[in-house]
Amino acid sequence: MPRKPVAREAVLDAFEALLIEVGERAATLDAVAAKAGVSKGGLLYHFPNKEALIQVLLDRLDGLAGADADAMAAAGEGAAAYFIRTSVWADTPLDRAIVAATRLAEVAHEETRRRFAAIQQRWLDEIAADVGPALAKAVLYMGDGLYFNAMLSVGPVPPGGAAADVDELLAALERLRR
Template identity: 75%
Template sequence: MMETMPRKPVARDAVLDAFEAVLIDEGERAATLDAVARRAGVSKGGLLYHFPNKEAMIGALLERLDLLAETEIDAMKSAPEGAAAYFIKSSLWADTPMDRVFVAATRLAEVAHEETRRRFAGIQQQWLDVLAEEIGTDLAKAVRYMGDGLYFNAMFESGHGDAAARRQADVDALLAAVEILRKG
Protein backbone atom coordinates (compact mmCIF):
# COMPACT_ATOMS: atom_id res chain seq x y z
CA MET A 1 0.00 0.00 0.00
CA MET A 2 1.37 3.40 -1.02
CA GLU A 3 1.68 5.95 1.76
CA THR A 4 0.11 9.34 1.07
CA MET A 5 2.49 12.21 1.51
CA PRO A 6 1.14 15.43 2.98
CA ARG A 7 1.06 18.31 0.55
CA LYS A 8 3.92 20.73 0.77
CA PRO A 9 3.24 24.10 2.39
CA VAL A 10 4.64 25.61 -0.81
CA ALA A 11 1.38 24.73 -2.58
CA ARG A 12 -0.62 26.45 0.16
CA ASP A 13 1.58 29.53 -0.09
CA ALA A 14 1.18 29.55 -3.89
CA VAL A 15 -2.60 29.59 -3.50
CA LEU A 16 -2.36 32.37 -0.90
CA ASP A 17 0.00 34.31 -3.18
CA ALA A 18 -2.53 33.93 -6.01
CA PHE A 19 -5.34 35.18 -3.76
CA GLU A 20 -3.20 38.17 -2.81
CA ALA A 21 -2.43 38.89 -6.50
CA VAL A 22 -6.08 38.70 -7.58
CA LEU A 23 -7.06 41.05 -4.76
CA ILE A 24 -4.36 43.54 -5.78
CA ASP A 25 -4.97 43.34 -9.52
CA GLU A 26 -8.74 42.94 -9.69
CA GLY A 27 -10.31 43.52 -6.28
CA GLU A 28 -12.32 41.54 -3.79
CA ARG A 29 -15.27 40.68 -6.03
CA ALA A 30 -12.98 39.12 -8.63
CA ALA A 31 -11.19 37.01 -6.01
CA THR A 32 -13.43 33.98 -6.42
CA LEU A 33 -12.26 30.46 -5.66
CA ASP A 34 -12.18 29.70 -9.40
CA ALA A 35 -10.14 32.82 -10.20
CA VAL A 36 -7.66 32.10 -7.42
CA ALA A 37 -7.28 28.46 -8.48
CA ARG A 38 -6.65 29.59 -12.07
CA ARG A 39 -4.05 32.15 -10.99
CA ALA A 40 -2.34 29.58 -8.73
CA GLY A 41 -2.32 26.97 -11.49
CA VAL A 42 -4.18 24.43 -9.37
CA SER A 43 -7.54 22.74 -9.66
CA LYS A 44 -10.40 24.04 -7.59
CA GLY A 45 -10.12 20.80 -5.60
CA GLY A 46 -6.46 21.57 -4.96
CA LEU A 47 -7.39 24.99 -3.68
CA LEU A 48 -10.14 23.55 -1.48
CA TYR A 49 -7.64 21.12 0.02
CA HIS A 50 -5.83 24.08 1.56
CA PHE A 51 -8.69 26.55 1.96
CA PRO A 52 -12.26 25.23 2.28
CA ASN A 53 -13.73 28.66 1.45
CA LYS A 54 -12.90 32.29 0.77
CA GLU A 55 -13.05 33.22 4.48
CA ALA A 56 -10.29 30.69 5.16
CA MET A 57 -8.12 32.40 2.52
CA ILE A 58 -8.92 35.77 4.07
CA GLY A 59 -7.95 34.43 7.50
CA ALA A 60 -4.62 33.17 6.16
CA LEU A 61 -3.98 36.48 4.39
CA LEU A 62 -4.65 38.37 7.63
CA GLU A 63 -2.28 36.05 9.50
CA ARG A 64 0.36 36.88 6.89
CA LEU A 65 -0.40 40.59 7.38
CA ASP A 66 -0.02 40.27 11.15
CA LEU A 67 3.31 38.42 10.88
CA LEU A 68 4.80 40.85 8.40
CA ALA A 69 3.52 43.86 10.37
CA GLU A 70 5.07 42.44 13.54
CA THR A 71 8.40 42.14 11.72
CA GLU A 72 8.11 45.75 10.49
CA ILE A 73 7.21 47.02 13.96
CA ASP A 74 10.21 45.22 15.46
CA ALA A 75 12.41 46.80 12.77
CA MET A 76 10.98 50.23 13.62
CA LYS A 77 11.73 49.73 17.30
CA SER A 78 15.35 48.74 16.68
CA ALA A 79 16.16 51.05 13.77
CA PRO A 80 19.45 52.89 14.41
CA GLU A 81 18.06 56.05 12.78
CA GLY A 82 14.99 55.96 15.02
CA ALA A 83 11.41 54.82 14.52
CA ALA A 84 10.19 58.02 12.82
CA ALA A 85 12.96 58.05 10.23
CA TYR A 86 12.54 54.32 9.64
CA PHE A 87 8.78 54.71 9.19
CA ILE A 88 9.13 57.51 6.67
CA LYS A 89 11.93 55.76 4.74
CA SER A 90 9.92 52.53 4.59
CA SER A 91 6.76 54.30 3.41
CA LEU A 92 7.53 53.84 -0.26
CA TRP A 93 6.00 51.14 -2.44
CA ALA A 94 8.78 48.64 -3.10
CA ASP A 95 6.72 45.56 -4.00
CA THR A 96 7.87 43.82 -0.81
CA PRO A 97 5.83 41.03 0.78
CA MET A 98 4.56 43.60 3.30
CA ASP A 99 3.56 46.00 0.52
CA ARG A 100 1.69 43.27 -1.33
CA VAL A 101 -0.21 41.89 1.65
CA PHE A 102 -1.01 45.42 2.84
CA VAL A 103 -2.54 46.41 -0.50
CA ALA A 104 -4.38 43.10 -0.81
CA ALA A 105 -5.86 43.54 2.66
CA THR A 106 -6.78 47.12 1.77
CA ARG A 107 -8.93 45.71 -1.02
CA LEU A 108 -10.80 43.67 1.61
CA ALA A 109 -11.21 46.69 3.88
CA GLU A 110 -12.69 48.64 0.94
CA VAL A 111 -15.68 46.28 0.96
CA ALA A 112 -16.15 46.68 4.71
CA HIS A 113 -14.62 43.36 5.76
CA GLU A 114 -14.77 44.02 9.50
CA GLU A 115 -11.97 41.69 10.63
CA THR A 116 -9.62 43.30 8.11
CA ARG A 117 -10.55 46.76 9.36
CA ARG A 118 -9.98 45.63 12.94
CA ARG A 119 -6.51 44.29 12.06
CA PHE A 120 -5.60 47.50 10.23
CA ALA A 121 -6.69 49.57 13.22
CA GLY A 122 -4.51 47.43 15.49
CA ILE A 123 -1.47 47.74 13.24
CA GLN A 124 -1.91 51.50 12.89
CA GLN A 125 -2.18 51.82 16.66
CA GLN A 126 1.04 49.83 17.12
CA TRP A 127 2.82 52.11 14.64
CA LEU A 128 1.54 55.15 16.53
CA ASP A 129 2.60 53.69 19.88
CA VAL A 130 6.16 53.05 18.67
CA LEU A 131 6.38 56.50 17.09
CA ALA A 132 4.88 58.20 20.18
CA GLU A 133 7.51 56.59 22.43
CA GLU A 134 10.15 58.37 20.39
CA ILE A 135 8.55 61.68 19.37
CA GLY A 136 5.32 62.15 21.31
CA THR A 137 1.71 61.53 20.32
CA ASP A 138 1.03 64.60 18.19
CA LEU A 139 4.18 64.34 16.11
CA ALA A 140 3.64 60.58 15.82
CA LYS A 141 0.30 61.21 14.11
CA ALA A 142 1.92 63.70 11.74
CA VAL A 143 4.66 61.20 10.85
CA ARG A 144 2.09 58.47 10.23
CA TYR A 145 0.17 60.75 7.87
CA MET A 146 3.42 61.68 6.12
CA GLY A 147 4.19 58.00 5.63
CA ASP A 148 0.65 57.29 4.41
CA GLY A 149 0.95 60.04 1.82
CA LEU A 150 4.35 58.83 0.62
CA TYR A 151 3.07 55.28 0.34
CA PHE A 152 -0.07 56.23 -1.56
CA ASN A 153 1.77 58.45 -4.02
CA ALA A 154 4.64 56.00 -4.53
CA MET A 155 2.16 53.23 -5.45
CA PHE A 156 0.77 55.31 -8.28
CA GLU A 157 4.02 56.90 -9.49
CA SER A 158 6.12 53.75 -9.85
CA GLY A 159 7.69 53.43 -13.25
CA HIS A 160 7.03 57.03 -14.33
CA GLY A 161 10.27 58.69 -15.37
CA ASP A 162 12.19 60.28 -12.55
CA ALA A 163 9.63 59.27 -9.90
CA ALA A 164 12.26 57.48 -7.79
CA ALA A 165 14.42 60.61 -7.57
CA ARG A 166 11.36 62.74 -6.69
CA ARG A 167 10.31 60.24 -4.01
CA GLN A 168 13.77 60.27 -2.46
CA ALA A 169 13.70 64.08 -2.42
CA ASP A 170 10.29 63.90 -0.72
CA VAL A 171 11.65 61.48 1.89
CA ASP A 172 14.61 63.78 2.57
CA ALA A 173 12.31 66.82 2.89
CA LEU A 174 9.97 65.00 5.28
CA LEU A 175 12.88 63.80 7.42
CA ALA A 176 14.12 67.39 7.62
CA ALA A 177 10.60 68.57 8.57
CA VAL A 178 10.40 65.97 11.35
CA GLU A 179 13.72 67.23 12.74
CA ILE A 180 12.43 70.82 12.73
CA LEU A 181 9.22 69.76 14.47
CA ARG A 182 11.17 67.77 17.07
CA LYS A 183 13.19 70.83 17.99
CA GLY A 184 10.15 73.14 17.83
Protein backbone atom coordinates in the same frame (compact mmCIF):
# COMPACT_ATOMS: atom_id res chain seq x y z
CA MET B 1 -0.72 12.07 2.25
CA PRO B 2 -0.29 15.73 3.29
CA ARG B 3 0.04 18.33 0.56
CA LYS B 4 3.27 20.24 0.14
CA PRO B 5 3.23 23.59 1.93
CA VAL B 6 4.46 25.08 -1.35
CA ALA B 7 1.01 24.54 -2.88
CA ARG B 8 -0.64 26.28 0.06
CA GLU B 9 1.69 29.28 -0.29
CA ALA B 10 1.14 29.34 -4.07
CA VAL B 11 -2.61 29.55 -3.50
CA LEU B 12 -2.20 32.31 -0.92
CA ASP B 13 0.20 34.21 -3.23
CA ALA B 14 -2.29 33.86 -6.09
CA PHE B 15 -5.13 35.18 -3.92
CA GLU B 16 -2.97 38.12 -2.84
CA ALA B 17 -2.03 38.88 -6.46
CA LEU B 18 -5.63 38.74 -7.64
CA LEU B 19 -6.77 41.07 -4.88
CA ILE B 20 -4.09 43.54 -5.97
CA GLU B 21 -4.71 43.16 -9.70
CA VAL B 22 -8.49 42.83 -9.98
CA GLY B 23 -10.03 43.32 -6.55
CA GLU B 24 -12.03 41.27 -4.10
CA ARG B 25 -15.03 40.45 -6.27
CA ALA B 26 -12.94 39.01 -9.09
CA ALA B 27 -10.72 37.02 -6.71
CA THR B 28 -13.02 34.01 -6.81
CA LEU B 29 -11.94 30.55 -5.74
CA ASP B 30 -11.92 29.47 -9.40
CA ALA B 31 -9.72 32.43 -10.36
CA VAL B 32 -7.37 31.76 -7.44
CA ALA B 33 -7.04 28.08 -8.36
CA ALA B 34 -6.32 28.94 -11.99
CA LYS B 35 -3.72 31.59 -11.09
CA ALA B 36 -2.05 29.22 -8.59
CA GLY B 37 -1.99 26.40 -11.13
CA VAL B 38 -3.92 24.02 -8.88
CA SER B 39 -7.27 22.34 -9.19
CA LYS B 40 -10.19 23.80 -7.30
CA GLY B 41 -10.13 20.64 -5.18
CA GLY B 42 -6.47 21.31 -4.39
CA LEU B 43 -7.34 24.83 -3.32
CA LEU B 44 -10.23 23.60 -1.18
CA TYR B 45 -7.92 21.09 0.51
CA HIS B 46 -5.97 24.02 1.98
CA PHE B 47 -8.72 26.64 2.17
CA PRO B 48 -12.32 25.41 2.47
CA ASN B 49 -13.74 28.80 1.47
CA LYS B 50 -12.82 32.36 0.59
CA GLU B 51 -13.05 33.50 4.21
CA ALA B 52 -10.36 30.98 5.16
CA LEU B 53 -8.12 32.48 2.46
CA ILE B 54 -8.82 35.94 3.83
CA GLN B 55 -7.96 34.91 7.39
CA VAL B 56 -4.62 33.43 6.38
CA LEU B 57 -3.83 36.50 4.26
CA LEU B 58 -4.60 38.69 7.29
CA ASP B 59 -2.38 36.47 9.45
CA ARG B 60 0.39 37.00 6.90
CA LEU B 61 -0.20 40.76 7.07
CA ASP B 62 -0.08 40.68 10.88
CA GLY B 63 3.21 38.79 10.87
CA LEU B 64 4.85 41.09 8.34
CA ALA B 65 3.57 44.24 10.04
CA GLY B 66 4.69 42.93 13.43
CA ALA B 67 8.20 42.29 12.11
CA ASP B 68 8.18 45.78 10.62
CA ALA B 69 7.11 47.33 13.93
CA ASP B 70 9.86 45.39 15.71
CA ALA B 71 12.41 46.72 13.20
CA MET B 72 10.99 50.20 13.67
CA ALA B 73 11.42 49.96 17.44
CA ALA B 74 15.02 48.80 17.05
CA ALA B 75 16.02 51.25 14.31
CA GLY B 76 19.10 53.30 15.20
CA GLU B 77 17.70 56.28 13.29
CA GLY B 78 14.56 56.21 15.44
CA ALA B 79 11.10 54.86 14.79
CA ALA B 80 9.82 58.05 13.17
CA ALA B 81 12.63 58.28 10.61
CA TYR B 82 12.38 54.54 9.95
CA PHE B 83 8.65 54.84 9.32
CA ILE B 84 9.05 57.72 6.89
CA ARG B 85 11.99 56.10 5.10
CA THR B 86 10.11 52.81 4.61
CA SER B 87 6.81 54.40 3.59
CA VAL B 88 7.47 54.10 -0.12
CA TRP B 89 6.29 51.33 -2.43
CA ALA B 90 9.11 48.81 -2.83
CA ASP B 91 7.06 45.74 -3.83
CA THR B 92 8.04 43.99 -0.61
CA PRO B 93 5.93 41.20 0.88
CA LEU B 94 4.60 43.77 3.38
CA ASP B 95 3.69 46.18 0.57
CA ARG B 96 1.83 43.46 -1.29
CA ALA B 97 0.00 42.26 1.81
CA ILE B 98 -1.05 45.83 2.67
CA VAL B 99 -2.40 46.53 -0.81
CA ALA B 100 -4.20 43.18 -1.00
CA ALA B 101 -5.79 43.72 2.41
CA THR B 102 -6.74 47.26 1.42
CA ARG B 103 -8.85 45.73 -1.34
CA LEU B 104 -10.71 43.77 1.36
CA ALA B 105 -11.17 46.87 3.51
CA GLU B 106 -12.64 48.67 0.49
CA VAL B 107 -15.58 46.26 0.56
CA ALA B 108 -16.06 46.80 4.31
CA HIS B 109 -14.56 43.51 5.45
CA GLU B 110 -14.71 44.16 9.21
CA GLU B 111 -11.93 41.81 10.30
CA THR B 112 -9.58 43.47 7.82
CA ARG B 113 -10.49 46.89 9.16
CA ARG B 114 -9.93 45.70 12.73
CA ARG B 115 -6.51 44.29 11.87
CA PHE B 116 -5.48 47.47 10.05
CA ALA B 117 -6.51 49.51 13.09
CA ALA B 118 -4.35 47.32 15.35
CA ILE B 119 -1.36 47.55 12.98
CA GLN B 120 -1.70 51.30 12.69
CA GLN B 121 -1.93 51.62 16.47
CA ARG B 122 1.28 49.59 16.92
CA TRP B 123 3.08 51.80 14.43
CA LEU B 124 1.72 54.90 16.15
CA ASP B 125 2.85 53.60 19.55
CA GLU B 126 6.39 52.96 18.25
CA ILE B 127 6.56 56.41 16.66
CA ALA B 128 5.16 58.06 19.81
CA ALA B 129 7.84 56.37 21.89
CA ASP B 130 10.39 58.08 19.66
CA VAL B 131 8.92 61.58 19.09
CA GLY B 132 6.08 61.86 21.59
CA PRO B 133 2.35 61.52 21.03
CA ALA B 134 1.85 65.08 19.72
CA LEU B 135 4.19 64.56 16.76
CA ALA B 136 3.45 60.87 16.22
CA LYS B 137 0.27 61.35 14.18
CA ALA B 138 1.99 63.91 11.95
CA VAL B 139 4.72 61.35 11.23
CA LEU B 140 2.11 58.65 10.59
CA TYR B 141 0.34 60.93 8.12
CA MET B 142 3.64 61.80 6.41
CA GLY B 143 4.36 58.13 5.85
CA ASP B 144 0.82 57.33 4.80
CA GLY B 145 0.89 60.23 2.35
CA LEU B 146 4.15 59.02 0.82
CA TYR B 147 2.75 55.53 0.43
CA PHE B 148 -0.57 56.66 -0.98
CA ASN B 149 1.02 59.02 -3.48
CA ALA B 150 3.52 56.38 -4.59
CA MET B 151 0.65 53.99 -5.27
CA LEU B 152 -1.23 56.61 -7.28
CA SER B 153 1.64 57.96 -9.32
CA VAL B 154 1.05 57.34 -12.98
CA GLY B 155 3.13 59.99 -14.71
CA PRO B 156 6.84 60.55 -15.01
CA VAL B 157 8.72 60.45 -11.74
CA PRO B 158 10.21 63.84 -10.86
CA PRO B 159 14.00 64.12 -10.48
CA GLY B 160 14.99 62.37 -7.28
CA GLY B 161 11.53 60.77 -7.12
CA ALA B 162 10.35 59.36 -3.81
CA ALA B 163 13.86 59.58 -2.37
CA ALA B 164 13.73 63.39 -2.65
CA ASP B 165 10.33 63.40 -0.94
CA VAL B 166 11.65 61.16 1.83
CA ASP B 167 14.66 63.42 2.36
CA GLU B 168 12.41 66.50 2.54
CA LEU B 169 10.13 64.83 5.07
CA LEU B 170 13.04 63.64 7.18
CA ALA B 171 14.36 67.22 7.22
CA ALA B 172 10.92 68.45 8.25
CA LEU B 173 10.82 65.82 10.99
CA GLU B 174 14.11 67.10 12.36
CA ARG B 175 12.78 70.67 12.39
CA LEU B 176 9.63 69.51 14.20
CA ARG B 177 11.64 67.60 16.80
CA ARG B 178 13.27 70.88 17.97
